[in-house]
Amino acid sequence: MNEFELIDAILEVLGPSARGGEIGPGDDCAAISLPPHELLISSIDTLIGGVHFPEAAPGEPVGYRSMMVSLSDLAAMGAAPVQMLVAMALEEKDQAWALAVAGGMRDAVQETGGAILGGNLARGPRSITVSVHGSCPADRVLRRSGAAAGEGIYVTGPLGSAAAAVAAQCLSDLDDPRTRRYFRPRARIEAGLALRGVASSCIDVSDGLLQDLAHLGEASGLGAALESGGIPVGEGADLEHALHGGDDYELLFTAASVPAALDAVRIGTVTSAPGILLDGEPVAIKGYQHFL
Amino acid sequence: MNEFELIDAILEVLGPSARGGEIGPGDDCAAISLPPHELLISSIDTLIGGVHFPEAAPGEPVGYRSMMVSLSDLAAMGAAPVQMLVAMALEEKDQAWALAVAGGMRDAVQETGGAILGGNLARGPRSITVSVHGSCPADRVLRRSGAAAGEGIYVTGPLGSAAAAVAAQCLSDLDDPRTRRYFRPRARIEAGLALRGVASSCIDVSDGLLQDLAHLGEASGLGAALESGGIPVGEGADLEHALHGGDDYELLFTAASVPAALDAVRIGTVTSAPGILLDGEPVAIKGYQHFL
Numbered sequence: 001m002n003e004f005e006l007i008d009a010i011l012e013v014l015g016p017s018a019r020g021g022e023i024g025p026g027d028d029c030a031a032i033s034l035p036p037h038e039l040l041i042s043s044i045d046t047l048i049g050g051v052h053f054p055e056a057a058p059g060e061p062v063g064y065r066s067m068m069v070s071l072s073d074l075a076a077m078g079a080a081p082v083q084m085l086v087a088m089a090l091e092e093k094d095q096a097w098a099l100a101v102a103g104g105m106r107d108a109v110q111e112t113g114g115a116i117l118g119g120n121l122a123r124g125p126r127s128i129t130v131s132v133h134g135s136c137p138a139d140r141v142l143r144r145s146g147a148a149a150g151e152g153i154y155v156t157g158p159l160g161s162a163a164a165a166v167a168a169q170c171l172s173d174l175d176d177p178r179t180r181r182y183f184r185p186r187a188r189i190e191a192g193l194a195l196r197g198v199a200s201s202c203i204d205v206s207d208g209l210l211q212d213l214a215h216l217g218e219a220s221g222l223g224a225a226l227e228s229g230g231i232p233v234g235e236g237a238d239l240e241h242a243l244h245g246g247d248d249y250e251l252l253f254t255a256a257s258v259p260a261a262l263d264a265v266r267i268g269t270v271t272s273a274p275g276i277l278l279d280g281e282p283v284a285i286k287g288y289q290h291f292l
Numbered sequence: 293m294n295e296f297e298l299i300d301a302i303l304e305v306l307g308p309s310a311r312g313g314e315i316g317p318g319d320d321c322a323a324i325s326l327p328p329h330e331l332l333i334s335s336i337d338t339l340i341g342g343v344h345f346p347e348a349a350p351g352e353p354v355g356y357r358s359m360m361v362s363l364s365d366l367a368a369m370g371a372a373p374v375q376m377l378v379a380m381a382l383e384e385k386d387q388a389w390a391l392a393v394a395g396g397m398r399d400a401v402q403e404t405g406g407a408i409l410g411g412n413l414a415r416g417p418r419s420i421t422v423s424v425h426g427s428c429p430a431d432r433v434l435r436r437s438g439a440a441a442g443e444g445i446y447v448t449g450p451l452g453s454a455a456a457a458v459a460a461q462c463l464s465d466l467d468d469p470r471t472r473r474y475f476r477p478r479a480r481i482e483a484g485l486a487l488r489g490v491a492s493s494c495i496d497v498s499d500g501l502l503q504d505l506a507h508l509g510e511a512s513g514l515g516a517a518l519e520s521g522g523i524p525v526g527e528g529a530d531l532e533h534a535l536h537g538g539d540d541y542e543l544l545f546t547a548a549s550v551p552a553a554l555d556a557v558r559i560g561t562v563t564s565a566p567g568i569l570l571d572g573e574p575v576a577i578k579g580y581q582h583f584l
Contacts, residue, residue, distance in 0.1 A: 022331055023331075023433070023435070026511075027369070027435055027436050027511075028335060028368040028369055028495060029333045029334055029335040029365050029366060029368070029369045030334050030335070031331040031332065031334070031369070031428075031430075031433060032331065032332050032334075033331055033430070034326060034332060036328065039314055039315075039323040039325055040323065040324050040326060040332060040375075040425070041321045041322070041323050042321055042323070042324075042375065042409070042423075042425070043320060043321040043322070043377070043410055044377040044378070044379045044410055044412050044421070045379065046379040046412050046414040046416075048381055048414050048416035048417075050416075051414065051415050051416050052414070073320040073321050074321060076320040076321070077319070077320055077321045077323070083332070083334065085334060085335070085423055086336070087338040087379075087421045087423075089338060089340055089419060117334070118334060118336055120337050120338050120421075122338040122339075122340050122343065122344070122419075123343050124338075124340035124342075124417070124419060125340075125417045127381060127414075127416060127419060129338065129412075129421040129423075131334075131336055131377055131379075131421075131423035133332070133334070133425075134321075136323075138314065138323075138325070141315070141323060143315070143319055144318075144320065203320060204320060219319075
C-alpha cells in the first residue's frame with residue numbers, strides 16, 4: 001500500500017468514528033463547529049514504542065490506550081469530546097499494525113463520543129500522538145486549582161493495577177487483569193461531565209496518585225490528609241502501586257459534597273497546610289518522571 | 293533538568309507566544325474561545341529526525357519549519373491561526389536542542405499569529421508533532437474542491453528551491469539560499485485570508501506542484517493545462533524541481549479572477565478534461581510519497 005491507500009484503509013477501519021465534522025479527512029484540514037458559548041478544550045499526548053508501550057504489543061490495545069490516555073485529559077476538565085487528530089509514525093512493515101491501532105482507536109471513540117477527523121502518517125520509529133478537542137461552558141470547566149480547606153478528596157475508581165502490571169512485567173499477557181487495566185483504561189468522560197458544578201478542582205491520575213495530588217495542592221496553595229484505608233486499591237495491586245503508580249486514568253478531585261449518584265470514593269481531606277499526610281505522617285512523593 | 297523544569301524553560305523561551313488562551317499551559321488542557329459563528333479548522337503534522345529533517349540539524353530552523361509546515365495547512369483553508377499544540381519526543385541529551393526548537397517555533401508564531409497553548413514531552417527518537425487550530429466563517433472556508441473549467445490556476449510564489457536543496461544535499465549549509473528556503477518556509481496565512489471569497493479551490497504545495505494540483509483536480513473532477521513558461525521557478529532551482537519538488541508551502545489555487553493587490557502568478561487554466569497537460573502534452577506526476 002502506498003500512503004494514500006493506507007489512509008483509505010485506515011478510514012475504512014474507523015468507519016463512523018471518522019465522520020461527523022463539517023469537513024472530515026480528505027482536505028488540508030478538518031473543520032467542526034462548537035456548541036455556541038462553549039470553550040474549546042484541547043490537549044496532546046504521545047506514546048512511543050519501547051517507552052510507553054512494548055515494541056511487540058499488538059496494535060489494537062495500543063490504539064485503544066493511546067486514544068483513552070488523551071481523552072482522559074478532556075475528562076479531567078469536564079469537557080465533552082468533539083474531535084481527535086492522530087499523527088502516527090511507523091515503518092513500512094507496520095501497515096497491518098497501523099490498521100489494528102485504528103481499530104482500537106475506533107473502539108475507544110465509540111465509548112466516549114467525538115470523532116477522529118484528521119491525521120498524519122510519517123515513516124519512523126513507532127509512535128502515536130493524539131490531539132484531543134472537546135467543549136465545555138466557560139464557567140463550568142474543571143481546573144487543577146479551586147480547592148478549599150476542609151473539602152473532601154475523591155477518586156472515581158481503584159488505583160494501582162496498571163502500575164502493578166508494569167512492575168510484574170506482564171504486559172505481554174493480555175489476559176492478566178492488571179494488563180487489561182493497563183491497556184484498556186477508560187477515560188472518565190461521563191464522570192467529568194457529572195463533576196461540572198460539583199468538583200472544586202480536578203486532575204486525572206496519570207503520573208501517580210500522590211504526584212497528581214501534589215499538582216492539585218500546588219495549584220490551590222493547599223495540602224492533603226489521606227487515609228490509607230480509604231484508598232481503593234485495584235485488582236492485583238497493593239497500596240504502594242496505588243499511591244505511586246501512574247496510568248490508571250481515574251479522576252482525582254476535591255468537592256464540598258458529592259451527589260450519591262456519582263460513584264466516587266473519598267480518600268482524604270483538603271488541608272490548609274501544604275504537603276501531603278498519609279495517616280497523619282508526611283509521605284514522600286514518587287511518580288512517573290519522563291526525564292531525570 | 294527534569295521534565296517539569298524543561299517545560300518551564302521551554303515556556304520561558306516561548307514567552308508571549310505561549311500566552312493568550314483562556315487556560316494556557318499548566319493545566320490538563322488548554323482552553324480557548326473561538327470567534328462566534330466561525331468553524332474550528334484543524335490539522336496535525338509530524339516531522340521526524342532523519343526522515344523530515346537531518347538528525348544533525350540545529351533546533352532553531354527545525355522548530356521554525358515544523359511550525360510553518362503545519363500552519364501552511366491552515367493557510368490553505370483560509371483560516372486564521374488561533375492555537376497550536378506541540379508534542380516533542382527527544383532524548384535526555386537533547387534538552388538544549390529542544391529549547392532551540394522552541395525558539396524557532398516562537399519566531400514562526402510571531403509572524404503568523406496564534407499561540408502555543410499546550411504540549412507534551414516524551415523520551416524517544418527526535419520527532420516533532422504540531423497540531424494547529426484556526427478559525428474561519430463557515431461559508432468562506434477554502435476547499436480542495438470547487439474549481440470550475442476555464443478558471444485560472446495560480447501560485448503565491450516561486451517553487452522548487454526547497455527540493456533543490458534536498459537534491460543538492462546542502463541542508464547542512466544554512467547560508468545556501470535553497471537551504472534557507474527549505475528551513476524557513478512561510479505559511480501563507482495572509483494570502484489565505486485574502487483568498488476568502490476569491491479562490492474557488494485551494495491547497496498548499498507540500499508534496500509537489502503536479503501532485504498537489506492533481507489533488508485539486510480530483511476533488512473538483514476536472515483537469516489542468518499548465519504553461520511551463522508561467523511557472524515561477526525559485527532561486528537555485530530548475531523547472532523539474534518546481535514541478536515535482538515539495539516543501540515549498542506556497543498556495544496553489546483556482547479563481548475566476550484575482551485582485552491586483554494579491555501577489556499571485558497565473559500558471560495555467562482549469563480544464564473540463566481530467567489530467568494535467570504541460571504545454572499541451574500529458575505529464576507524469578511525481579511527488580513526495582511517505583510510503584511506497
